[in-house]
Amino acid sequence: MKDELNRQSLVANLKVVCLAGGVGGAKLADGLAHIVPPENLTIIVNTGDDFEHLGLTICPDLDTVMYTLAGVANTETGWGRAGESWRAVDEAARLGGPDWFRLGDLDLATHLVRTQMLRDGESLTAVTRHLTHHFNIQPALLPMSDQPAPTMIETDDGTLPFQTWFVKERWQPPVKQVVLPDDARATPAVMKALENADLVIIAPSNPFVSIEPILNVYPIRAMLMDLPQAVVAVTPIIGGQAVKGPAAKMMQERGLSVTAGAVAAYYGDLIDGFVYDQQDEGALDGLDAAGLCVDTWMRDQSDRIRLAQDALAFAAELGSR
Amino acid sequence: MKDELNRQSLVANLKVVCLAGGVGGAKLADGLAHIVPPENLTIIVNTGDDFEHLGLTICPDLDTVMYTLAGVANTETGWGRAGESWRAVDEAARLGGPDWFRLGDLDLATHLVRTQMLRDGESLTAVTRHLTHHFNIQPALLPMSDQPAPTMIETDDGTLPFQTWFVKERWQPPVKQVVLPDDARATPAVMKALENADLVIIAPSNPFVSIEPILNVYPIRAMLMDLPQAVVAVTPIIGGQAVKGPAAKMMQERGLSVTAGAVAAYYGDLIDGFVYDQQDEGALDGLDAAGLCVDTWMRDQSDRIRLAQDALAFAAELGSR
Numbered sequence: 052m053k054d055e056l057n058r059q060s061l062v063a064n065l066k067v068v069c070l071a072g073g074v075g076g077a078k079l080a081d082g083l084a085h086i087v088p089p090e091n092l093t094i095i096v097n098t099g100d101d102f103e104h105l106g107l108t109i110c111p112d113l114d115t116v117m118y119t120l121a122g123v124a125n126t127e128t129g130w131g132r133a134g135e136s137w138r139a140v141d142e143a144a145r146l147g148g149p150d151w152f153r154l155g156d157l158d159l160a161t162h163l164v165r166t167q168m169l170r171d172g173e174s175l176t177a178v179t180r181h182l183t184h185h186f187n188i189q190p191a192l193l194p195m196s197d198q199p200a201p202t203m204i205e206t207d208d209g210t211l212p213f214q215t216w217f218v219k220e221r222w223q224p225p226v227k228q229v230v231l232p233d234d235a236r237a238t239p240a241v242m243k244a245l246e247n248a249d250l251v252i253i254a255p256s257n258p259f260v261s262i263e264p265i266l267n268v269y270p271i272r273a274m275l276m277d278l279p280q281a282v283v284a285v286t287p288i289i290g291g292q293a294v295k296g297p298a299a300k301m302m303q304e305r306g307l308s309v310t311a312g313a314v315a316a317y318y319g320d321l322i323d324g325f326v327y328d329q330q331d332e333g334a335l336d337g338l339d340a341a342g343l344c345v346d347t348w349m350r351d352q353s354d355r356i357r358l359a360q361d362a363l364a365f366a367a368e369l370g371s372r
Numbered sequence: 373m374k375d376e377l378n379r380q381s382l383v384a385n386l387k388v389v390c391l392a393g394g395v396g397g398a399k400l401a402d403g404l405a406h407i408v409p410p411e412n413l414t415i416i417v418n419t420g421d422d423f424e425h426l427g428l429t430i431c432p433d434l435d436t437v438m439y440t441l442a443g444v445a446n447t448e449t450g451w452g453r454a455g456e457s458w459r460a461v462d463e464a465a466r467l468g469g470p471d472w473f474r475l476g477d478l479d480l481a482t483h484l485v486r487t488q489m490l491r492d493g494e495s496l497t498a499v500t501r502h503l504t505h506h507f508n509i510q511p512a513l514l515p516m517s518d519q520p521a522p523t524m525i526e527t528d529d530g531t532l533p534f535q536t537w538f539v540k541e542r543w544q545p546p547v548k549q550v551v552l553p554d555d556a557r558a559t560p561a562v563m564k565a566l567e568n569a570d571l572v573i574i575a576p577s578n579p580f581v582s583i584e585p586i587l588n589v590y591p592i593r594a595m596l597m598d599l600p601q602a603v604v605a606v607t608p609i610i611g612g613q614a615v616k617g618p619a620a621k622m623m624q625e626r627g628l629s630v631t632a633g634a635v636a637a638y639y640g641d642l643i644d645g646f647v648y649d650q651q652d653e654g655a656l657d658g659l660d661a662a663g664l665c666v667d668t669w670m671r672d673q674s675d676r677i678r679l680a681q682d683a684l685a686f687a688a689e690l691g692s693r
Contacts, residue, residue, distance in 0.1 A: 103491070104488070106429075106488045107428075107487075142478050160461070163460065164467045
């Protein structure tokens with residue numbers, strides 16, 4: 052109990068930045084949001100898989116994090132909203148529209164308001180602030196960039212926009228290369244958050260298509276490398292498997308072993324500590340990073356909070372580099 | 373009976389063009405669609421009240437005509453679809469989006485598919501052909517122009533986009549002037565239909581904000597003036613009142629008497645015949661146009677068909693100029 056209080060007081064005043072993709076990132080961000088005072092928490096979200104669909108600007112990772120923090124996410128599918136209906140997209144499909152990306156009626160509201168605001172000249176950062184305000188979300192949710200920074204997936208059948216590969220092709224075509232834009236620039240809000248960060252948590256998102264697109268945005272990787280404070284990543288691989296999505300398959304295709312250690316090695320110098328699962332004891336043997344071996348599987352909200360606490364305390368203890 | 377057969381055979385092979393705005397135009401177009409072979413019927417629709425809303429391209433008159441011909445229109449409201457739900461726009465309003473223009477979930481499907489196709493580079497004519505095909509509508513439904521040709525309403529409080537005045541302000545601000553674009557151009561499909569027309573029916577739509585925007589599109593007015601065949605208008609004013617909408621109010625504001633005769637006089641040389649209601653006997657006294665005095669109120673579908681038959685037979689009998 053005393054230990055717990057000490058750990059909480061240790062992190063209460065720290066400014067925390069979390070880099071997040073979709074589902075795994077959203078869950079850890081939710082855990083963090085329950086223990087970090089909102090003014091001290093910034094979540095920087097991948098926008099590499101944003102795209103235009105049915106004339107609307109869709110930001111899948113931003114929305115997954117937003118819906119999760121708001122408590123309105125569909126926890127069964129891992130995307131979209133709970134209690135959803137499908138009147139508009141079912142009718143659009145009947146009218147010859149595309150049906151491979153499902154936009155529920157409630158979910159559509161987000162895209163409609165976002166698209167109108169973007170067309171009115173607002174930045175994605177401002178739009179996201181507006182939406183999170185109306186979802187009663189208090190921590191800062193920031194797109195990594197205000198300009199489109201599309202992630203492309205090179206396959207044997209050509210180079211596909213991310214969502215075409217991920218959703219339409221159900222991430223089955225082997226990935227020859229993840230192609231990231233060379234002109235993506237971070238927003239002022241992102242840079243300010245990183246400048247002021249006391250610690251950075253890299254969420255258990257896909258390293259190649261969720262986290263790497265964020266690191267690729269100039270100057271985020273350089274700022275993280277130069278940061279005097281600890282950067283800690285949480286493993287997306289547990290017991291040789293990805294909790295969700297294509298991370299394990301992509302590691303195999305890259306010739307990597309599908310292990311937590313391989314993820315830690317992939318992040319390399321960027322991170323100071325790595326949180327991995329108790330199933331994977333010894334995962335960091337031979338690696339330079341400090342390790343924390345705990346239960347990293349987030350089945351419910353108490354798991355999210357516990358993992359967030361563990362990762363925060365670990366990063367706080369690592370302290371300055 | 374023999375008379376009826378003669379009248380039907382008289383019009384069976386005639387190529388009919390109908391100029392239409394919203395509700396009144398949709399009803400007469402529906403009547404025409406029941407008696408004119410589909411390959412002989414073209415409906416040219418006002419797009420002056422088209423606008424962008426929630427990032428989507430909305431074409432209110434095209435959609436009212438389309439939904440009416442498809443039998444899916446909401447006949448109570450005069451706009452939108454029957455059996456509609458409002459999940460997306462209600463949620464968009466909760467998220468701080470505009471709530472003055474109601475887009476139902478089924479209706480949204482039309483705007484989503486249209487907006488995607490327009491962004492993909494298709495013309496509004498092609499998009500409308502696609503949508504009407506999927507609604508199993510056989511006559512040709514043509515936007516008057518493929519370029520935006522916005523109708524603006526000059527009021528004491530400034531010049532408003534049409535839908536702002538019509539829906540948001542419930543057409544209450546007095547109209548100082550209807551401002552139409554001076555660079556609107558007809559589509560090739562519209563010009564071909566007018567070239568081949570054996571008769572033209574001007575639907576009982578608002579003369580100033582539904583029909584005039586069509587006539588204003590170059591070279592539609594000139595083509596109608598030069599057409600050797602009959603042009604017949606159907607009155608939107610019955611017994612000194614507009615069946616629906618601001619026509620009567622606008623006539624008062626212009627200092628016109630609110631009568632069928634004043635509408636006929638407004639169209640002037642453009643028309644060869646005018647169909648007016650039996651309530652308004654003697655409406656054309658002192659005017660040059662040929663008149664047909666019948667029951668013009670369209671309460672149900674049999675009324676629509678009867679009025680369409682009357683107008684067609686009248687125009688066919690007027691024949692060439």
